[in-house]
Amino acid sequence: MQVTEARRTATPLPAPIGAEITGIDVASSPSESDYEFMRDALHKYSVIVLRGQDITPQQQQEFASHFGELRTSFYNRYGVADVPALSIVSNLKREDGEHIGIADAGMLWHTDGSYLKTPDMYTVLYGLQIPHRDGKALGDTVFSSAWGAYDALPDDVKQVIDGRPAVHSFTAHIEKKRAKGQLKRAPLTAQQRDALPDVEHPIVRRHPVNGRKCLFVTEGHTSQIVGLPEKEGAELLDFLTEHVKKPEFHYRHTWRKGDLIVWDNCAVQHLAVFDYGDIPRRLHRAGIAGPVPV
Template structure:
């Protein structure tokens, strides 16, 4: 039976045992109290991705809501809303969005990947265009004790060019120059394969198809086999929820311990989403000491 949780007038209806909840009792285009912001953050930590229905956020309100949870990221590739550079535009008529139609965690090519992101539906196809989220903590918990022990000391490389290759984002001289500049400012980075959530202490698998290229310190064929297993494991339906968008929907996910997949099944129809991304911290693995 679905679980319910509430604080004051805010309530949340869980969508699955591991991930996802619909939040009621919040109007995001109003000024939210510090208690309400704290409640939303607590629900995010508990449910990993939370959804709000029937919202009417403008891009400025979208940005301001996200800003209540931390500093905001400006994406180096995607176009943005005029006058709101923190809000990226994901428009299938204008952008190459193949990098969204696979399991990924946002911007893990950064030394400090995002804490989370808030996605607003702006224009939806008549059918299709769902988004799936997966819990990387549930995926970790389902591993054998032997596999957990094997992964704990490993790190992996995350590379900007895996989802943003020159072949797709360097069609003109200006695009190639911009791509080279972004690549030079975002060289491959090393993150722990198992990440410890900085607020809850929960462990999660922290590799993703979008940006992870290899496991460090082992042979290439071993790395490929291990990543293949982890990618398949993370994509098991037991760890997932699937969200069917409606106009006015808002999704807020914890990017530190989730992955998502934007289903690309609606062409030639158009889909427009706006995303504002909240800055995070440097991932820490089990071999580091976590200070409370």
């Protein structure tokens, strides 16, 4: 059902999640009422899309700050100049051959920052250079509903996982990428590794705004389930991470230059599609810190 307030509209996308917001120009300093409208839509649809935006990094930072406290990435070597709260996601390279941004972001299904004690609540991503081949946009981002996945689980599985924690590990994430030959970023320093110890979060997380139960284990960052024998835990984790990938929970976003997307990291997991090779791609990302998952 389309939601309209004055000039603003939130139109559900043809998918289980997602809505396109029209009638808001971010460069023209949206009102607090506009932001309230967008936050309400985000908590209802999990992903909101604003097309055709033409904004500076400073304007993206200001926009993102209305969704919560901005978090500067520990990969600050990939920060946007003079706007450290924004990170570059890109396959472009400098003259010395190093990528200008994170080139392997999103190769495995994940939710941003789940390896932190307080994971990212929201992510704001802005498309500056979108790769094309034969007139077709490449580099889609696929989102999957974490509460849709939880709701669809068999009751006996829900009984096993409700109240049980799992381990999220950035170190394990990097090793998974290395094993798959996907690792393209600069290695972590010893100081960065020490600042990212493994953490435990509930497998089933309650959304802090609307209270819905969300499946909070991912292919990318969850390394084990706590309190089960190793083999049983590994089999259950494989089942859950495959379950949340099912197409019936998906919205697949095909990027256009000027797209500004906000998604809810409690409510969705996402995956980047790497089908563009060396065709230039550049996006700017902002992360908003969230609460401790419960």
